[in-house]
Amino acid sequence: MKYIQDISFVFLPPYGEMILQGLVMTLAITAIVFVFGFIWAIILTGLRELPVRPIQLAVATIVEFHRNVPMVVQLFIWYFGVPQLLPIPVQRWINAQNSEIIFACIAIATAFGGYASEDLRSGIRAIDMRQKEAARALGLSYIGAMRWVIIPQAIRLASPSLMNQMTLFFQGTSLAMTIGVVELTYQTKAIADETYRIFGVFAVATVIYLAVSILMMVTGERLRARNAKGARRDA
Amino acid sequence: MLEVFADNWLLFLIGQYPHGPLGGFAMTIIISLASIAAALPLGVVLALMRLSESRLLSRPAYVVIQTMRGTPIILLIFWVYFIIPMITGYSVSGAMTTIAALVLYKAAFIAEIVRGAILALPRGQTEAAKALGLRYHHITLLIVLPQALYNSVPSLITQMVGIVKDSSLGYIIGTNELTFAANQVNANLMTQPFNVYMILGLIYFAFNFSLATLARAIEKRMGASRRPVAAET
Numbered sequence: 001m002k003y004i005q006d007i008s009f010v011f012l013p014p015y016g017e018m019i020l021q022g023l024v025m026t027l028a029i030t031a032i033v034f035v036f037g038f039i040w041a042i043i044l045t046g047l048r049e050l051p052v053r054p055i056q057l058a059v060a061t062i063v064e065f066h067r068n069v070p071m072v073v074q075l076f077i078w079y080f081g082v083p084q085l086l087p088i089p090v091q092r093w094i095n096a097q098n099s100e101i102i103f104a105c106i107a108i109a110t111a112f113g114g115y116a117s118e119d120l121r122s123g124i125r126a127i128d129m130r131q132k133e134a135a136r137a138l139g140l141s142y143i144g145a146m147r148w149v150i151i152p153q154a155i156r157l158a159s160p161s162l163m164n165q166m167t168l169f170f171q172g173t174s175l176a177m178t179i180g181v182v183e184l185t186y187q188t189k190a191i192a193d194e195t196y197r198i199f200g201v202f203a204v205a206t207v208i209y210l211a212v213s214i215l216m217m218v219t220g221e222r223l224r225a226r227n228a229k230g231a232r233r234d235a
Numbered sequence: 236m237l238e239v240f241a242d243n244w245l246l247f248l249i250g251q252y253p254h255g256p257l258g259g260f261a262m263t264i265i266i267s268l269a270s271i272a273a274a275l276p277l278g279v280v281l282a283l284m285r286l287s288e289s290r291l292l293s294r295p296a297y298v299v300i301q302t303m304r305g306t307p308i309i310l311l312i313f314w315v316y317f318i319i320p321m322i323t324g325y326s327v328s329g330a331m332t333t334i335a336a337l338v339l340y341k342a343a344f345i346a347e348i349v350r351g352a353i354l355a356l357p358r359g360q361t362e363a364a365k366a367l368g369l370r371y372h373h374i375t376l377l378i379v380l381p382q383a384l385y386n387s388v389p390s391l392i393t394q395m396v397g398i399v400k401d402s403s404l405g406y407i408i409g410t411n412e413l414t415f416a417a418n419q420v421n422a423n424l425m426t427q428p429f430n431v432y433m434i435l436g437l438i439y440f441a442f443n444f445s446l447a448t449l450a451r452a453i454e455k456r457m458g459a460s461r462r463p464v465a466a467e468t
Binding site for chain 1: 305399430433435440443
């Protein structure tokens with residue numbers, strides 16, 4: 001097939017550098033999303049476990065919004081929509097910055113937090129609630145019991161599905177290209193549009209995404225296997 | 236926000252039809268239904284191949300499933316968008332491209348669900364069928380698949396939610412669907428992006444949340460008599 005050409009051009013200047021820059025941006029966004037998304041997930045989970053009905057409902061609404069609205073639409077709401085609600089000087093200042101990167105991180109991290117909090121919650125539900133009572137009886141506060149007894153076990157139980165979620169969100173960072181973030185998919189498309197040598201550049205990008213994803217999926221399988229035979233579960 | 240919706244609801248719902256191509260929510264639903272209708276049988280075949288004792292069948296299925304699960308859907312859409320016209324020489328419509336990408340992508344996830352459901356069936360089912368002298372295709376078609384598919388209904392509905400969400404990416408290659416319609420509305424109004432995209436989000440939310448609630452209700456009902464496969468997103 002004449003379309004399967006020499007792909008070495010992808011690694012030569014200037015394209016090699018573009019791909020590398022894109023990859024660095026993708027990995028940077030992924031790291032930020034995981035760190036802040038995870039913190040957000042723990043906050044959401046903690047709030048939802050509080051025995052206060054309005055708070056539970058509010059958290060449930062936020063989580064369901066993230067789970068049921070497409071990621072692109074969430075990106076649009078943050079990037080195009082939210083600045084409109086701010087005062088004009090703030091809007092000007094935001095537009096002067098690289099706001100697409102910031103909004104992409106906020107949008108994807110909060111969405112990841114929503115999904116991860118669901119995983120953590122099912123982790124918590126798998127823990128015997130007598131543990132919480134015992135922790136409280138030993139004199140730990142509510143936050144103390146969550147911090148030292150419940151959450152660590154919940155994370156362990158939820159780790160396979162969390163890993164699964166992280167794999168999907170690593171791939172999901174590619175959607176940031178829709179609001180103009182110059183990450184791996186954006187650069188791939190740019191090179192394809194410029195050179196018309198579509199096969200080579202898309203193949204390279206796909207292999208990069210695949211390599212990272214498969215590494216994460218294998219880790220997830222390992223965690224699942226470890227949970228299945230290792231941890232004692234009183235279900 | 237209500238005003239924006241009141242002025243543009245028809246565009247959100249059916250696009251420019253009948254004065255132009257059908258689009259909007261109607262097209263999103265058509266794309267999603269077509270995708271799941273094609274992805275389900277493909278997913279079942281992949282799952283059966285993956286479970287086959289012959290490595291000639293299970294290995295390729297494994298590779299296909301992992302490749303699809305490991306590639307961002309957006310890249311898959313670009314692949315289909317660029318490669319199909321190259322190979323066939325015909326230009327393909329945006330909707331067809333989106334459907335093709337969604338089918339490839341979602342079949343892999345459905346295959347994993349169906350595989351999980353088959354493995355979750357009690358071994359006695361196939362053993363009893365074998366003892367009765369049934370052949371592989373009879374066991375599969377009459378004993379294993381009906382139960383496995385029934386048990387995976389909640390997860391399959393959850394996959395439908397995923398398909399509806401991912402179909403929004405069709406707008407990147409110019410598919411006339413809901414997100415595309417919202418972009419048109421936004422371009423017309425220019426000054427109200429927050430309202431437009433919130434409406435867009437709420438439409439997706441209303442539909443997908445109903446589906447997700449339905450999946451949970453079915454799961455709960457099935458839980459009484461059978462052990463359903465947990466709905467995984």
